[in-house]
Amino acid sequence: MDIFASCSKINDLLNLKRDNEARNVLIKLLAHHESNNINYTPLVNHLIRSAGLYPYIQQDTADWQDRFVHEAFKVDTGATEPLTLHREQSILLKALLEGESLAISAPTSFGKSFVIDSFISIKKPNNVVIIVPTIALTDETRRRLYPKFSDTYKIITTTEAVPGKKNIFIFPQERAITYIPKLKEIDILVVDEFYKASEAFDKERSSALIKSIIKLGAMSKQRYFLAPNISKLNENPFTKGMRFISLDFNTVFLEKHSLYEKIENEEQKNTALTKILTETSGKTLIYAGTYADIDRVSNLATRVLDNTESFLLQQFSKWVSKNYSSTWPLVNLINKSTGIHNGQLHRSLSQIQIKLFEEPSGLKNIISTSSIIEGVNTSAENVVIWRNKNGRSKLNDFTYKNIIGRSGRMFKHFIGHVYILEKPPESTDTSLNLILPDALLSDINEQDYKGELSKEQIGKIIAYREELSEIIGISNFDKFQKENSLQCDGAVVKAIATELQENPEYWRGLSYLNSNDTQHWETYLYKIIKFQRGAWDIEYSRFVAFVKILSNNWSKSVPELLSELKKHEIDVNTFFKLEKNTTFKLSSLLKDVNTLQKVIFRKTSLDISPFATKVAHAFLPSIVYQLEEYGLPRMISKKLHKSNVINFETQELTIHQAIDKFNSIGLNNIKRQTENLTFFDIYILGYFFEGIKKNKPNSR
Structure with missing residues (x-):
């Protein structure tokens, strides 16, 4: 050159x-x-x-x-040393410090998080709410902020936690909604990946994000919304008063290799991928698009790649085999220096693989669905587009740009290589169109959005309020709406209320769900899951069987549970999917049934909240379930509990008390006091402790 x-x-x-x-x-x-x-x-x-x-x-x-x-251009970002911002970062920070509310579109490699950290460090707000799209990003954000700010802020990621004097709340949108009654005033509301408020980008969860933006935005002094690859934002009530800035400021260069132009069949595509996997250096993300394609690419990688010489990965493979399933293909895949990432894996298992992907002697490749762009902020030197699909749909230009934006990283890879094995979508400008979805009409007062609602929508709001108020009373309706007491959408809530009112005798045995005998659960589990038809990804009978067997989650290992589930044709991948449906969808239904039955039956003695809480925590002690989000798997928590290091069955133990207890005991003492810890258990504990340690007070 x-x-x-x-x-x-x-x-x-x-x-x-x-x-x-x-x-x-x-x-x-x-x-x-x-x-x-x-x-x-x-x-x-x-x-x-x-x-x-x-x-x-x-x-x-x-x-x-x-x-x-x-x-x-050096600023305090809360780290031990000031960091230099690039020009556009500095412009955004200046606008925020002057009190502006901003909606920003900027590339993946832009470094948007530095602006948030600098704002907190310089402005020192009392209450910061950060909404992220996934649990994995919740933990990643917490890990970034905890060492910087935990000496002055209470950093809250779970709905059970009580606010302190100064707080940083990090929630997915559903948790943010649940937490609203505990919040009074917010200094700044940060919404990461706010494009997901559009049904076009997230059909299932967009209404929950819009709801959190409406409710939290109303009590926020300032707002900062972030997204990539948006060229235009339509006028809407949710970003009213915000300045939209679309930035195309790249900090790395993407070198695209259009290999699809010479690929005519699947065999040639396999050959091209084999060449990439065996001949390129650096870390590689492979976007597979669907779960079936993850399996196809995994089988190819297992066939063509050599076994790893990394002791760390050999131990990880053994750990997965012992703690999940020896027949799970991931066990062999890890031995080929390759991992998988999707939205259904146990949170701690996904986090461990991302951690290993960052390690020099760790995973070289990760095969993923779109979860890699939605769930974490990792990047790699190489990105492979194996399939131009996103689930069943064709990959759109917005998602394609978001995926290839994972290639390259500031200070690590100036040039990111993108290998395109199927024809990409046509390049287009993306306009973000935010509207009030019908699913939210039951949550708002028509007077607040009179100008944005059609006559038909206003009619639906009024009809819903009248119909539900007739069953539960207008005062209860107003109370539930104000406190966000009901978690399911309006149609499901109305169906539950109508059923409870019309068939009270049929529901009198609801308290059987609090029984320790799982046989007593069947009747009411069937009744309750039918309120959300098609939501369970499996036949009702198999889902009910799964819930009953999952109830032994604390006393039995995952391999033992899988052994019992075998007769119901539930393997490890289905286990992950059904556990997720149990802890989120089923627990939400149970909580709404419980809330509504109390006002309809007027029997305060009938309360299934103990069962709903167990379901929400996958029948694990609540702290054990919460610690998985912090990167500590349940199987290690069991070892600590059995060795009497920490009693996780103590009802009064909060997540912040547990973290304090861990820091008080220390990693070395835990290693000494806990029986049967393996090499990889200790590696995970080290990673967990990295995420809960504070900077020394004099370092800032």
Whole structure:
């Protein structure tokens, strides 16, 4: 590469205001310097400054003006040392510090989290609410913020926690809604991936996100919404008063390899993937698109890749075999330096694989559905588009850009390689169209959104209020709406209320659900799950059988449970899916049935909340279930409990008390006091402790 010629080209492009093209050429030039171990010249540093990429300035070789800019754009992000922001990050931070509310579209590699951290560190707000789309992102965000701010803020991720004096709340939208009664005032509401408020991008959960934006936005002094690849935002009541900024500021360069142009059949595609897996260096994310394609790619990887020499991965493979299933294909896949990521795995298992993907001696490849772009903020040197599908649908341009944006990382890979094995969607500008969905009409007062509602929608709101109020009373209706007491959508709530009113005798034995005899549960479990037909991904009889067997989750291991479930044709992958449906969908139904039966039957003595709570925690002690979100698997918690290190069955133990207890005991003492810990158990405990340790008070 001719360095001077490249510098000349960059300078010309900057003069022509073609900043994106200039940055692309510049980033390739920096990659050349890195691969050839060349120091930047003052000219290269000056071009970095002119392009706005201030963090990349090499201070040892820069002129004083460029060194000054590098220092001037340093901010406190809560870390032990100030960090330099790039130009666009600094513009956003300035606007937030001046009190503006912003809706931002910026690339995946932009570094949006630094802006949030800087705002908290500089402005020191009392209450920050951060809504993220998944549990995995909840933990990832908590891990980022905990060492920085836990000395001054109570960082809350579970709905059971009580607010402190200063708080950072990190919730998926459904938890945020449940927590609203405990909140009075919010200084800033941050919504990550806010495009998911559109039904076009998340049909199942968009209404819950809109609801959380409505309710939390009303009590927020300031709002900061983040998304990638949005070119236009329609006028809507949910982002009213916010300035929309669409930024196309790249910090890495994506080199696309359009291999699909020479691929005519599946065999050729397999050959192309084999070549990528065996000949490329660096970490690789493989977007498979569907669960079936994850299996296909996994089988290929198992066939063509050599066994790993990594002791760490060998121990991980043994750990998965022992704690889940020896016949699970993931066991062999790990031995090929490859993991899987989807939205159904146990949270701690997904987190462990992402952690191993970051390790030099860890996983080299991860095969994933779209969960890798929705669930975590990881990236890799290589991204492979194996299938142009997202589940049953064709991959759209928005999702495609989001996936390939996982390639490359600031300070790690200047150039990300994207290998495209099926024809990508046509490039289009994405307009985000946010509307009030019908599913939320039961949650709002028509007077608040008079201008945004059609006559038909207003009619539905009034009819719903009248019909439900006739059953439960207008005062109860108003109370439930104000406190967000009901979790299911309006149609399901109305169906439950109508059934309870019309057939009270039929429901008199509801308290049998509190029995320890699982045979007593069957009748009412069947009745309750029928309120949400088609929601369980399996026949009713098999789902009920699963819930009954899952009730032994604390006393039996996962392999033991799977052995019992075998006769119902439930394997480990189905286990994950059904446990998720149990803890979320079934528990929500149970809670709504319990809330409604109390006001319809007027029997305060009838209360199935103990059963609903057990279901919500997968029949594990609540702290054990919550600790899985922090990266500590249930099987290790069982060992700690049996060794009397921590009593997880204590009802009064809160998650924050448990974390304090862990820090008080310390990792070394836990290793000494706990029986039968394996090498990989200890590795996981080390990772868990990384996520709960605080910075020393004098380090900030």
